[in-house]
Every structure is written in C-alpha cells, then in structure tokens.
Amino acid sequence: MKSQTGIYWLAQFIGWFSYSMIIFLVLYIDNKLTRNGIILLFLFSVLGILFSHGMRWVFRRFDFFRFKLNPLIPRLLLVALVSSILFQGTYALLSLVISRSKAPDSILEIIVEILLIMFLFLIWILFYFSYHYVRKSRLEEIKNLQLADSQKEIELQNLRTQLNPHFLFNALNSIRALIDLEPKLAKDSVTKLSNILRTSLLFGRKELITLEEECNFVRDYLDLEKVRFEERLQVEWMINTQLLGETIPPLILQTLVENAIKHGISNLKAGGVIKISAENTGRELVLTVRNSGTIQNKVDVGVGIQNTKRRLALTYGDKADFTLREADNMVVAEIRLKKET
Known part of the structure; x- marks a missing residue:
C-alpha cells in the first residue's frame, strides 16, 4: 500500500510539473518569461495536484469504480467540469493578486480556458482509471490463480486419500x-x-x-x-x-x-x-x-x-x-x- 501511494504522488508531481515545464520552455523561447510567470506556473502545478487529488477523493468516496462504462462517463465529465471551473476561478484570482493581470475580456475566453483545464483533467482521469483497472485485473488474475491452486491441492489430496481404502480392501481380502x-x-x-x-x-x-x-x-x-x-x-x-x-x-x-x-x-x-x-x-x-x-x-x-x-x-x-x-x-x-x- 505504501509503495502504491508513493507511485501515485510521484506520478502527480511528474505529470503536472512536466506540463508546466513545457509552458516554461515555450515562454522562454518567445522571450515572454517573467518572474511572476514562473511563480504562476509553479502555482498552476500545485493547483493541478490539489484539484486532481480532490477528484481522486471523490472517486474513492463515492466508489466510482463500481459503475460500468455507460453510467460512469457522465459522472466523470461532471466531476471534471466542476473541478475545472473551481480550478480556473482559483487560478484567475491568484493571477490577479500576483501579476495584477486583468480579467478575461469575454465569456468565450473564460469557457475556452475552462475547457483547456477540463481537457487536462480528463487526461489525468484516463490515466488514473486505466492504472486502476489494469491493477484490479492483475489482482483478480492472481486471486483466480491462487484459488485454482487451492482447489487443485484440495482435489489432489482427496484423490490421494481415495487410494488407501481401495488398496486396504484388496489387501485384507488376501490376508483373510x-x-x-x-x-x-x-x-x-x-x-x-x-x-x-x-x-x-x-x-x-x-x-x-x-x-x-x-x-x-x-x-x-x-x-x-x-x-x-x-x-x-x-x-x-x-x-x-x-x-x-x-x-x-x-x-x-x-x-x-x-x-x-x-x-x-x-x-x-x-x-x-x-x-x-x-x-x-x-x-x-x-x-x-x-x-x-x-x-x-x-x-x-x-x-x-x-x-x-x-x-x-x-x-x-x-x-x-x-x-x-x-x-x-x-x-x-x-x-x-x-x-x-
């Protein structure tokens, strides 16, 4: 369990900070990188980790893994959308405080930014659920193998014990x-x-x-x-x-x-x-x-x-x-x- 938790947090940091690093390189190449921009990229990664971890809590708290694909998809989209709206609102507030940036000019710009974050969250959800189902499949396979081995040993033991009465019957007839x-x-x-x-x-x-x-x-x-x-x-x-x-x-x-x-x-x-x-x-x-x-x-x-x-x-x-x-x-x-x- 500790090993799985460690892998989870490592994947979280690598995933979100890698995305921020890509944006960092793009801004650096375009000569648009500022000190406030670096701070906001760092905060973007931190928020990404916090909000994706919050989605994970929702998935586990309400046991999303019990659902089949058809009822699962709308639930995942809803969680991703709500998380994206909250994320974008929080990030916009931080941007306003740190860099004194102005608010988006139009509703369309806000929607585009929310959809971009939602797209990132959906990618995160895809990787998270894929890992979960692969791991669950492997555990189920191991469980089935252990059960098969157990059943095999029980049947072998039963077959071996059947030999003694059969042999004893014939031997006693000889002695009689x-x-x-x-x-x-x-x-x-x-x-x-x-x-x-x-x-x-x-x-x-x-x-x-x-x-x-x-x-x-x-x-x-x-x-x-x-x-x-x-x-x-x-x-x-x-x-x-x-x-x-x-x-x-x-x-x-x-x-x-x-x-x-x-x-x-x-x-x-x-x-x-x-x-x-x-x-x-x-x-x-x-x-x-x-x-x-x-x-x-x-x-x-x-x-x-x-x-x-x-x-x-x-x-x-x-x-x-x-x-x-x-x-x-x-x-x-x-x-x-x-x-x-």
Missing part, C-alpha cells in the same frame, strides 16, 4: 484367505500390511516421491499379493537404476499394478506376469506396467485408472500423458512425464 490355512503366514502378512499402510499414509501427505521409494512400496505390495496368487503371479522388474532419484506422484505405479492384478491376473485361471519398467528417452520419463490379459470392453476400466489420469492432469497439466492399450497379447499402461527443458 490365509487365516484358516496358514495362520503364521497370515500373521506375517498382517505385519507387512501394517508397514505398507504406514508408508502409504506418509506418501499421502506428499505431492512427489522418488521412483526408488515408489518401487520399494510396490515390491512390498506385490509380496503381499503373491501370498494370495502364489505361482499364478510372476513379476519382472526392468528399472534403470540411474532413474531411481527421479520424482513421481506417490502410489502412481502401485495404482497401475493394482489395476493390472484386479482386471488382469485375477481373471486368468493360469495367472500371468506383470512387467514393470522405467526408462529415460532423453525428453521423457516413461513408466510402464504390462500385464497378461486383455482390456475389458467397457469405458470405465477401474477407479484406479480414472484416478491416475486426474492426478497426472492436476500435477503436470499437458506435460504428462497416460495411455492404456494392448500389445503382444498384454495390456500396457504407460505414463510419460515430459522433462523440464
């Missing part, structure tokens, strides 16, 4: 099948599930984690799922170790793996294989999860996939791409993250 058959293994699985849930809760508070952290979590998850599927679930890892420090949204790979098991492996009597890979193409980080099976003939292939698409859009915008397709008798879920250049 072990309780009667292999109690010790069920106990160990509960311990592992506890560790997984603790990690997932920590991940849920972060926007990005390293690829290494995500891979470790997915390994624990798959170890738990192997208890249920046994030899029906085979896993192959093809991760470039140089990429382990890359950052990605938490549980993004786990969601694809979980979807591959739910919609792929679990529907195959003989089971199948899941292949997880990460590679750097130079311009993109490519994360791929392949699984045995086919894409089901329906638009919605799972909450996890829709969740993944939305999270990528919110986090990366158009710098992320997700595809789900069939290739070589496998379902391929692929995430491409463009690198910053």
Whole structure:
C-alpha cells in the first residue's frame, strides 16, 4: 500500500510539473518569461495536484469504480467540469493578486480556458482509471490463480486419500484367505500390511516421491499379493537404476499394478506376469506396467485408472500423458512425464 501511494504522488508531481515545464520552455523561447510567470506556473502545478487529488477523493468516496462504462462517463465529465471551473476561478484570482493581470475580456475566453483545464483533467482521469483497472485485473488474475491452486491441492489430496481404502480392501481380502490355512503366514502378512499402510499414509501427505521409494512400496505390495496368487503371479522388474532419484506422484505405479492384478491376473485361471519398467528417452520419463490379459470392453476400466489420469492432469497439466492399450497379447499402461527443458 505504501509503495502504491508513493507511485501515485510521484506520478502527480511528474505529470503536472512536466506540463508546466513545457509552458516554461515555450515562454522562454518567445522571450515572454517573467518572474511572476514562473511563480504562476509553479502555482498552476500545485493547483493541478490539489484539484486532481480532490477528484481522486471523490472517486474513492463515492466508489466510482463500481459503475460500468455507460453510467460512469457522465459522472466523470461532471466531476471534471466542476473541478475545472473551481480550478480556473482559483487560478484567475491568484493571477490577479500576483501579476495584477486583468480579467478575461469575454465569456468565450473564460469557457475556452475552462475547457483547456477540463481537457487536462480528463487526461489525468484516463490515466488514473486505466492504472486502476489494469491493477484490479492483475489482482483478480492472481486471486483466480491462487484459488485454482487451492482447489487443485484440495482435489489432489482427496484423490490421494481415495487410494488407501481401495488398496486396504484388496489387501485384507488376501490376508483373510490365509487365516484358516496358514495362520503364521497370515500373521506375517498382517505385519507387512501394517508397514505398507504406514508408508502409504506418509506418501499421502506428499505431492512427489522418488521412483526408488515408489518401487520399494510396490515390491512390498506385490509380496503381499503373491501370498494370495502364489505361482499364478510372476513379476519382472526392468528399472534403470540411474532413474531411481527421479520424482513421481506417490502410489502412481502401485495404482497401475493394482489395476493390472484386479482386471488382469485375477481373471486368468493360469495367472500371468506383470512387467514393470522405467526408462529415460532423453525428453521423457516413461513408466510402464504390462500385464497378461486383455482390456475389458467397457469405458470405465477401474477407479484406479480414472484416478491416475486426474492426478497426472492436476500435477503436470499437458506435460504428462497416460495411455492404456494392448500389445503382444498384454495390456500396457504407460505414463510419460515430459522433462523440464
């Protein structure tokens, strides 16, 4: 606020004294400059600052900024006209006192002088309102961006919290099948599930984690799922170790793996294989999860996939791409993250 006030007063002094300086140079060139003329030019600038500041007070006091263009224009013209008449009357009185100058010879001369001052005031009003509306537009834009960021963060948080119940449901089903058959293994699985849930809760508070952290979590998850599927679930890892420090949204790979098991492996009597890979193409980080099976003939292939698409859009915008397709008798879920250049 202090900075804006300083800019306002600086603009006031520069504007009015620059105009007076132009008149000063014209009179000097024409050899018409006198000591009283210099004093009157100085007073002209001072009056210009005082009366324009008075117009500003009127604009703010009666909130002219709330009006649209059509009702605003006549109000501005009226304020400019009244200010011009008062200005010209005050300046004429000062001229009479200082330089003993005579009054204007005709009404027409008075009108011309008032219109000249009014023209200067209208220019001042144009600059003042232009600055105000540009600043208001910028503040509104910043406000909208902040609101969009806030809404984005809320939606991302909601999407991340949706992952835990979905994962928990599947994991508990795996453990339930072990309780009667292999109690010790069920106990160990509960311990592992506890560790997984603790990690997932920590991940849920972060926007990005390293690829290494995500891979470790997915390994624990798959170890738990192997208890249920046994030899029906085979896993192959093809991760470039140089990429382990890359950052990605938490549980993004786990969601694809979980979807591959739910919609792929679990529907195959003989089971199948899941292949997880990460590679750097130079311009993109490519994360791929392949699984045995086919894409089901329906638009919605799972909450996890829709969740993944939305999270990528919110986090990366158009710098992320997700595809789900069939290739070589496998379902391929692929995430491409463009690198910053």
